[in-house]
Amino acid sequence: MFRWLFFILFVAVIETYAYQAFRTVTKIKWFLLAYQLISLFSIVYIIYQFTQFDRKVGQTRLTLFTLGLVLIIYIPKILLTVFMFTEDVYRMIAALVNVATKERQGDFLPERRKFISTVALGVASIPFVSLLYGMKWGKYNFKVIKQPIYFPDLPDAFDGFTICQISDVHSGSFDNAEKINYAIDLINEQQADMCLFTGDIVNTHATEMHPWIDTFNRIKSYKYGKFSVLGNHDYGEYVEWNHPKDKEDNFKAIKNLYGQIGFDLMLNEHKFIEKDGQRIALVGVENWGIGFKQVGDLGKASHDLTNDDFKILMSHDPSHWDVEVKNHPKNYQLTLAGHTHGLQFGIEIPGFIKWSPIQYRYPQWAGLYENLGRYLYVNRGFGFHAYPGRVGIWPEITVIELKKGAKLA
Known part of the structure; x- marks a missing residue:
């Protein structure tokens, strides 16, 4: 009951401030009425869809759309609320000063300034448009990222060896066969020596992948093989099952x-x-992650391997590298992971900025990381989950080139 009261209060505050911003900018009655009706319909729709969520089914395309709608509507409105509330603080201080100095006549509070509301609406439009773009186009904006990595102890025969990595397919979220086929073509165009898939083939149910098996079978054969490990979503942990079997x-x-x-x-x-x-x-472990299933057994996976063996580890969750791998005495030269998706939201301009809210949860969340000559590469993910889109953090196909020697300056 308390949660519903909090939700009602939250929505009431957000909607009130957002409406104030629009009303300050325009007095057109039909526009303001239309805005109120659309807002009301959206709230009713969202509440209805959340009450219909079936934990035995889990995420569906409809729940994906609903969550996307929540983000598109309420992130901009939260920004509007911040602006309008800040202005209210200023108005209240101004009113108290006026009362104390007896300089103002008439209304206690100064009127809202149209300029502030206009700026607020302009700022709020940025995430609104970005999230819409992410849902329509961003989720299939596949990027090929080529990453050379240098190792002084790499066997000479593997100098120039290339690995194509994909991760986090989440096939249950797909809704565009043409775009997925395009991504498969991109994978095949890379002409790598080996292909590695670092987990999360589905959201929850094996049946999610059935419509896409023929599509992914189009990934060509590789001279040195195609290998994979499991991700946290592959264990069926996030729904209720009728029976353990x-x-x-x-x-x-x-x-x-x-x-x-x-x-x-x-x-x-x-x-x-x-x-x-x-x-x-090539070492492959089951999922091991902080706050997630921990069944990866590095000792078992590396039995009989020596410190001198050059090792590539596939481990779905990068927190495994941070906790156990990077300082492991057996010296895992390269670890490949995924899992974070880069939160599917952030800003990346190579050489200038690399930011996503996910970095406050995962120190290693996208791209290449190094510790004492040991490397981790975190793939940004092939598919999408929860939010049905991507903004700034695009779906990734990685091509890693192993190079012999020290890193070039």
């Missing part, structure tokens, strides 16, 4: 999905990749 059967079906699209699923194990008489170790 249903969850178990779904998990088995999800593990089989990776094989159905041609990837060798690695479950706390390693394989050697051999080239010209030399080799590197």
